[in-house]
Amino acid sequence: MPAMGPFPHPADGCKPASPPALTADQQHKYDELLAAAQSWETLPKTSAKNAEQAALSDDERMWLTRECLLRYLRASKWNLAHAIKRVQDTLIWRREYGTDTFTADYISEENATGKQVLLGFDNEGRPCLYLLPNKQNTKNSPKQVEHLVYMLERTLEIAPPGQESLALLIDFRNSSAGSQPSIGTGRQVLHILQNHYPERLGRALITHLPWYVTTFLKLVSPFIDPVTKTKMRYNEPLTDHIPSSQLMKNAGGEVDFEYDHSVYWPALASLAAERRKERKERWEAAGKVIGESEIYLWGGEEKSVGVKEEGKTEAVENGVAKDEEKTDKKEEAIETAKKEEDKSSVLADDDDLDEKKAADLVNGVAKMNVQDAQEPVRVAAA
DSSP, rough: OOOOSOOOOTTTTTTOOOOOOOOHHHHHHHHHHHHHHHTTEESSSSTTTTTOEEEHHHHHHOOOOOHHHHHHHHHHHOHHHHHHHHHHHHHHHHHTTTTOOOOOHHHHGGEEEEEEEEEEEOHHHHHHHEEEEEOOOOOOOHHHHHHHHHHHHHHHHTTTTOOOOOEEEEEOTOOOOSSOHHHHHHHHHHHHHHHHTTTHHHHHHEEEEOHHHHHHHHEEEESHHHHHHHHHSSSOOOGGGOOOGSBGGGTTTSBBEEHHHHHHHHHHHHHHHHHHHHHHHHHTTTTTTTTTHHHTTTSSSSOOBOOOOOOOOOOETTEOOSSSHHHHHHHHHHHHEEEEEEOOHHHHHHHTTHHHHHHHHHHHHHHHHHHHSSOOOOOOOO
16 A cells, blocks of 8 residues: 555554553642642743743643643652652753744755654554664754654654554664764753653664664663563564554555655645644633643543533633632642652652763763664654
8 A cells, every 4th residue: 555644543443552540649649730730820931040931831731731741740750749840841941942843844854865754553553653764864963853853743743542652663774883973962862852751652663673783772771661671672573563554565564655755744744733733722622721631632532621520611711720729729739849849859750860871871872873773764644
């Protein structure tokens, strides 16, 4: 079957599993984090000390979904103070880095050869992002990192309702060691993925590993947490994980896909823009609620969190409930977070690499020349 652009939907029957129910303690932590987020009227424009404050935009408020907050809680091992700090840090980073300002035209040059391709969905409905190092077409630069961030954002935007993660397909076939990445670039990529996209990797399918990548993986294996290790698969048949009808032929599937930048790139941009528009309209129609359901926003079979059982919409203005009970709850959450923060001098995730380990890891990347594996990739939606 031929394909020129991303698929809009997963194959029939490919659906995400339902998330486990929260425990009473987890629900309490979530309620407190939500209340804290609802209380944020302004945040610094940058990470600089004493940076100017700016009000949260509608896009930032919409980004603060129920599932987003839960992802940060899980990544923070349900430590409320850590989760609050991490969510705020990501909002500030997105402002400073310009995540929402990268346009298709600006990034176009980086993906001219199709080194990153969004194509198809796996058996659980995860959008598949191909990373094809042999298609590398640009020299090491900050724009390569911006390209990766742009593709991560587009990949997550086309996920079906209820699916929060992506499948990463890294094919090292016909790739070479190439030029060494700079230590600065390596550190930046590690920081972004580790701190600002928690709980987003659902599966990593790695094929045709050259010796230097295999050696590198053995070196860093002690620093990979057990949960992440369970998500990594090496040289397994991709048809075990992805329906043939949504998998490229050269990867063992049935999709006859040849990257044509003039066709694929505008098709991806159009699909992503359409999904963003629909999401924004749903969010506005439901009252612009902070903590909105991603399933509802993504068009799934779930009502807005602002809709009560009797069908009445909860009064919300700028994402903050007006009643006194919720106001008290916000104040209580802030006080609780402060107390927890006083108890802990370390705000980083327990799974995060410390500075020395991160430096060792990046140095290993540079020496092994695996830049190509982390660079832009082909991606098509199903």
